[in-house]
Amino acid sequence: MIITTCGNSQKIALRVARQLQALYSPLTISSFPDGDIYLKYNVEVKDKVVVIIHSFQPHPNQSLYQVIFAAETAQDLGAKKVILVAPYLAFMRQDKRFHLGEAISSRIMAKHLNSCLDKIITIDPHLHRYKSLKDIFTIPATCLTANELVAQYIQKHFRQAVIIGPDAESYQWAKAVAKTIGAEATVLQKKRYSSRKVEVEMVYHLEMKGKDVAIVDDIISTGHTIAEAAKKAKKLGAKTVTAIGIHGLFVEDAIVKLKKAGVDRIVTTDCIEHNTNKIDVADLLVKELKK
Numbered sequence: 041m042i043i044t045t046c047g048n049s050q051k052i053a054l055r056v057a058r059q060l061q062a063l064y065s066p067l068t069i070s071s072f073p074d075g076d077i078y079l080k081y082n083v084e085v086k087d088k089v090v091v092i093i094h095s096f097q098p099h100p101n102q103s104l105y106q107v108i109f110a111a112e113t114a115q116d117l118g119a120k121k122v123i124l125v126a127p128y129l130a131f132m133r134q135d136k137r138f139h140l141g142e143a144i145s146s147r148i149m150a151k152h153l154n155s156c157l158d159k160i161i162t163i164d165p166h167l168h169r170y171k172s173l174k175d176i177f178t179i180p181a182t183c184l185t186a187n188e189l190v191a192q193y194i195q196k197h198f199r200q201a202v203i204i205g206p207d208a209e210s211y212q213w214a215k216a217v218a219k220t221i222g223a224e225a226t227v228l229q230k231k232r233y234s235s236r237k238v239e240v241e242m243v244y245h246l247e248m249k250g251k252d253v254a255i256v257d258d259i260i261s262t263g264h265t266i267a268e269a270a271k272k273a274k275k276l277g278a279k280t281v282t283a284i285g286i287h288g289l290f291v292e293d294a295i296v297k298l299k300k301a302g303v304d305r306i307v308t309t310d311c312i313e314h315n316t317n318k319i320d321v322a323d324l325l326v327k328e329l330k331k
């Protein structure tokens with residue numbers, strides 16, 4: 041087995057390779073003077089299982105074509121199998137045509153990956169309108185979850201946490217985490233006016249006064265969703281607010297926004313490399329790749 045990466049997930053790829061005692065060899069990727077992609081394997085991949093570990097953040101669009109080039113090249117060089125491990129899989133939130141004429145990005149992404157991979161493994165993809173990855177992938181697609189790891193983190197660092205899911209879409213994560221540790225949980229009702237404007241309401245009231253609140257979401261992107269939830273929790277008397285994201289994208293000024301909203305701590309998994317990473321998902325991947 042050869043573990044490689046297009047660049048985004050180097051730390052995790054190296055850790056996984058070490059634990060599997062597999063050869064780690066990152067791809068050489070650069071551009072020709074005119075901007076065309078240049079990609080090269082630095083080891084013999086013929087008859088080998090090639091595992092590309094690459095999160096689709098930062099640079100989701102570039103990541104997609106890099107992965108396609110990497111997978112097709114491996115196939116072309118005679119690899120036995122090509123597996124993509126995408127700890128964060130982008131494009132999943134565009135799972136329908138919200139406005140006339142829009143691309144359904146998740147379907148297009150999956151169509152391209154179906155044609156060049158033997159298998160895809162990902163962690164907590166944003167499955168909202170899709171019931172499972174099977175709705176868009178024709179290749180074997182494994183969906184792992186970091187819920188257990190998030191629950192363990194909360195158990196270790198909180199005396200008695202109250203969990204908030206900031207919207208209906210993310211409640212599946214908050215609810216699962218709360219159930220594992222026997223904590224109280226509630227979901228907020230979110231109204232999204234645009235990519236950068238949301239409002240939240242607490243429909244099912246839960247006592248926040250003096251409590252340590254953990255807001256659990258699958259994705260923290262612009263930070264608006266969690267910022268609004270944090271303001272609500274603080275207004276209701278929460279002692280501390282911790283934002284926990286499986287995938288911390290932190291686009292634009294998300295961190296500043298979260299701090300301004302009263303978030304005391306930001307915690308993410310290392311599905312996307314970031315200085316808020318506190319929860320390590322390498323073991324999840326190792327266990328799956330050993331199967």
Ligand code: R5P
Pocket residue numbers: 133206207209210235238257258259260261262263264265266
């Ligand atoms: C969507 O509903 C997701 O679960 C997240 O709540 C959302 O993607 C977060 O986006 P943002 O940080 O831009 O509000």
